[in-house]
Amino acid sequence: MPRELPESQRLPRALYRAEQVRALDRAAIEQEGIPAFELMERAGAAAFSILRSRWPEVRSIVVLAGPGNNGGDGYVLARLAHQHQIAVRLLMLGEHQGLRGAAAAAAQAYQDAGGVAEPFTRVPPDAELIVDALFGTGLGRPLSGIWAEAVAQCNASRAAILALDVPSGLQADTGAILGAAVEASATVSFIGLKQGVFTGRGPDCSGLVCFDGLRVPARIYAAEVLSARRIDWNQQVRLLPRRRRSANKGDFGHLLIIGGAAGMGGAPRLAGEAALRTGAGRVSIATHPGHASVLNLTRPELMVHGVREPAELDALLHRSSLIALGPGLGQADWGLALFERALALDRPLVVDADGLNLLARAPRRRDDWVLTPHPGEAARLLDIAVSEVEADRFAAVQRLSERYGGVIVLKGAGTLITGPGTRPIAVCTQGNPGMASAGMGDALTGIIAALIGQGLEPALAAEAGVCLHAAAGDRAAERGQRGLIVSDLIAELQPLLAESDGER
Known part of the structure; x- marks a missing residue:
């Protein structure tokens, strides 16, 4: 059974647009000297920690990895799961031969640890838990084709779903659905909370929202005026x-x-x-x-x-x-x-x-x-x-x-x-x-x-x-x-x- 995690009291109040979070990510790399691969390692580790906390009894996972940095986060999580004796099937969507930078390094580290990546054909019907590492905030158009089919299969599965950063298909700034969107059981957001997760269809798609700032120094946030703020009683x-x-x-x-x-x-x-x-x-x-x-x-x-x-x-x-x-x-x-x-x-x-x-x-x-x-x-x-x-x-x-x-x-x-x-x-x-x-x-x-x-x-x-x-x-x-x-x-x-x- 999933274990509930503390929510509202531990989430930041500040909300951002996706481009603002990307700017914070760049500032962490360029101004603070944190390597991009190190940030990806931290993101994958944070997501894996939440996976273990919320689903402590899980013994097998399916990771759907896209061809960008969100997929790179998925490779890190998959490697950590493999190293902790959790059975992993990593299914690739998109052109992974063209992976660059930190995402390519994460994919190589997964393979060096004995992990296997295979092309996506379908979500396994016996999936115990699915990790959505397809797009995050990097989606600018409605999902179609194999992407929409993968999302539909995720949502039709009886498996729990953990989305990395933003459920794939959810517009991070508005909370609208771009054609189709993953309906996650939980979402772990990195560096800054995205405003669209909390309104419109965002709550439907995101499930329990968790956050990890990836140990980014607080001073870099001064350059970005928050776009919205989260309030509660x-x-x-x-x-x-x-x-x-x-x-x-x-x-x-x-x-x-x-x-x-x-x-x-x-x-x-x-x-x-x-x-x-x-x-x-x-x-x-x-x-x-x-x-x-x-x-x-x-x-x-x-x-x-x-x-x-x-x-x-x-x-x-x-x-x-x-x-x-x-x-x-x-x-x-x-x-x-x-x-x-x-x-x-x-x-x-x-x-x-x-x-x-x-x-x-x-x-x-x-x-x-x-x-x-x-x-x-x-x-x-x-x-x-x-x-x-x-x-x-x-x-x-x-x-x-x-x-x-x-x-x-x-x-x-x-x-x-x-x-x-x-x-x-x-x-x-x-x-x-x-x-x-x-x-x-x-x-x-x-x-x-x-x-x-x-x-x-x-x-x-x-x-x-x-x-x-x-x-x-x-x-x-x-x-x-x-x-x-x-x-x-x-x-x-x-x-x-x-x-x-x-x-x-």
């Missing part, structure tokens, strides 16, 4: 301010949630409860009169108001300190009228769901809002296809920021957050597939708004809110991902916050 919880013993509810914001068109009253109800569980001082809901009388029957702490005409919203707007706009709002005349009324007031805003769909109809910029689109809403806001958003989520979130201002939260696997200033894009590395269910976005809206109400700047509230939401989802998923509903997540918010308060 263990880090973000430190942003939450302590509560004074003399505090009162007025210190923690009066949130007004606007939404809940006829038949959609559940959305603002979920946002409201999530806000209360995150520590909002007061939460009011402006909603359709048809269900106003029942929205707070099971949560009387919510102050619910039926609003038929936009003018009826004014008193609620002026009593509030911030607004969450969009959960269940709808896009008909009622929702549009409330949307425009809310935007006319100078209040911090968190905009989600139909608020975003209405914004896409008439784009405008503001500096005081947080927009929280999923990929479909992002596509409408940018007037592009969803596939274009998912092809490069980093570019999409930047375009949203440029067009709409404020803070942008692009939801999905590896949620991205960007805001004003020069801070690199934040990537949340928590969350799970069980959270792909209705109402999760409504809860996130309430969480972020509650944190703004408690004094966090919108960008920091968005980062902390995304991570709290993800951590609560992970806690709820300990009982199983399938069938997880948003109420399960909301139930974990207060315990998580209580634990965090106790630790500080």
Whole structure:
């Protein structure tokens, strides 16, 4: 059985594009005088160490080696496995007769140690563990032909897969799949973590992510400004301010949630409860009169108001300190009228769901809002296809920021957050597939708004809110991902916050 390794606490926070990591590799060789073959030896040894730690009982491996440096790392690992009496089949793809430099030296060292390399024809059906050493970051076009066939056979195999640096076929900068990609059980990344591993299809393909800096001196990293940064709840919880013993509810914001068109009253109800569980001082809901009388029957702490005409919203707007706009709002005349009324007031805003769909109809910029689109809403806001958003989520979130201002939260696997200033894009590395269910976005809206109400700047509230939401989802998923509903997540918010308060 595989043995789990520590993950989030030991991974660096800094994320890079592939070209940046290649520049760091060159600097280690040219400025620090570390021979390229020595770096390859370190990479192969680090990968072999992780293989032994995670799969201590493995007795045979299949190494798929490409014709570049990633294949050279595979040759080193294969040699070490052979020397430790692990049966090795090294299968070559591409022109290995043309290997140069460190990769050629690694291949020769493997053969000198008694290792055998053979051309790839198929992945052995009895493979116990497969090492993906085909491309790493060196792929610039979609996989096809024998390469795509090798990837398909890997994914169809029952064997565990260890990918070296980046799963072959995964675009290291974007998290998109180039035609086909290895779906690894674990990935060991070298020198710098690649940003695409943590968003889009990256989490699907990478499995457990491990890291080894190959003992590259810290000083060479000063030349590269990280392209993104990895965040999680263990880090973000430190942003939450302590509560004074003399505090009162007025210190923690009066949130007004606007939404809940006829038949959609559940959305603002979920946002409201999530806000209360995150520590909002007061939460009011402006909603359709048809269900106003029942929205707070099971949560009387919510102050619910039926609003038929936009003018009826004014008193609620002026009593509030911030607004969450969009959960269940709808896009008909009622929702549009409330949307425009809310935007006319100078209040911090968190905009989600139909608020975003209405914004896409008439784009405008503001500096005081947080927009929280999923990929479909992002596509409408940018007037592009969803596939274009998912092809490069980093570019999409930047375009949203440029067009709409404020803070942008692009939801999905590896949620991205960007805001004003020069801070690199934040990537949340928590969350799970069980959270792909209705109402999760409504809860996130309430969480972020509650944190703004408690004094966090919108960008920091968005980062902390995304991570709290993800951590609560992970806690709820300990009982199983399938069938997880948003109420399960909301139930974990207060315990998580209580634990965090106790630790500080």
